[in-house]
Amino acid sequence: MTKRNLLFSGLALMIPLALATVLVLHPTRAKSEAAAAPLEVRVDNFTFGPDTLTVPVNSTVTWVNKDDLPHVIASTDGVFKSKALDTDDKYSYTFTKAGTYAYFCSIHPKMVGKIVVQ
């Protein structure tokens, strides 16, 4: 009985501790994830992957062309536009204002995507 009580109180102590650890570590972890997460859109087989990407304000999003043909990344409202991206070429844009930014490939306009900045 004593042993079981001890075990129980041990567990009871550990649970809040574990919770506290998660609480303390979580913001740091979330932050480092945001920094490490590649805010990347792959242009592959005439599609944008992902076709919708949600990012925090001041994020820099990079498009990389994995197709054998060039593409041009162009915001539907004219906010940003890349030069022609040949295979493996990249284009980056930093979103400083919240909002939804629809874009497309200006030479293959069936290709559409959006960046949601929060």
Place this chain on the structure above:
Amino acid sequence: MAKKNLLDPNDNGFIEHDHNNDGIDRRGFLKCMAWAGTGALCVIEGGVLTSRALASDMGSKMKSPKMGELSFVQISDSHMGFNKPANPDVIATLQAAVDKINALPEQPEFILHTGDISHLSKPSEFDNVDQILKGTNKEIFFVPGEHDVLNDDGAMFRERYGKNSKGQGWYSFDKNGVHFVGLVNVMNLKAGGLGTLGGEQLEWMEDDVKHLKSSTPIVVFAHIPLWSVYPKWGWGTDDSAQALSYLRKFGSVTVLNGHIHQTMQKVEGNITFHTAFSTAFPQPAPGQGEGPGPMKVPAEQLRSILGITDVNYVQGRHALAVVDSSLA
């Protein structure tokens, strides 16, 4: 014209579609599709287009007395600068196209290039194409593909190839009684849409053709198909119906396009649509495979699915004859 209008290409390397007799020969149509990639000769004969696949042994058959009043060649999608599978040497295949043209038994009067001259709109790419095409010693008329207007809204293209053109590069001219209209449908494209002609160009075109006699044969050429080949892959033009509506009164209308790197044709009333081979790389049939990227084929097959298109007009006939011819 012979009743049997489809000859077995395995016998003589020659496919002819006679739309004068019965509209479309379905068997012939399918067979021609199967030949996609071998090149075509177009002959306008009294309003409907005839299609023949050219092969190396076809020489004597081509010397038909029906032909000869106006002969021209369409080439397309040279993509100079492309260097990936299945064609690391687009210079060699464009040169092969030039050799093919120079070897035609009936020499064309001029050449139409229906766009994607370059792969990345680079001056050096245009220079290379110009240099190679000089070998034909022919006048060449160009319309831009989307690869030719990548970074400057087509300024360089117009400087090189569109000195006498209107707007973003459209124009018309007459040859031997045939009226040619070169259109631009690769600029100002809208998100989610297809090729676009735009209001200004449509207005110009309406005005350009309205004073012509309805008996005038019309050839319209543009990069992206002016018919709905496969909208899901962007293979069509949003406002092409408007453009075609200006051509209803004419007895003979032939529409020549590129962009899809394969031969295809369709007859709709007075209008015959035809798409040409690329001289650089093939693309898959509509909806076949995951997307419209370059189709990878074994090296020994490549030249059998690249080619040129030869077009022939005979006065009094109702159609232009269109013959696709491979580089193999």
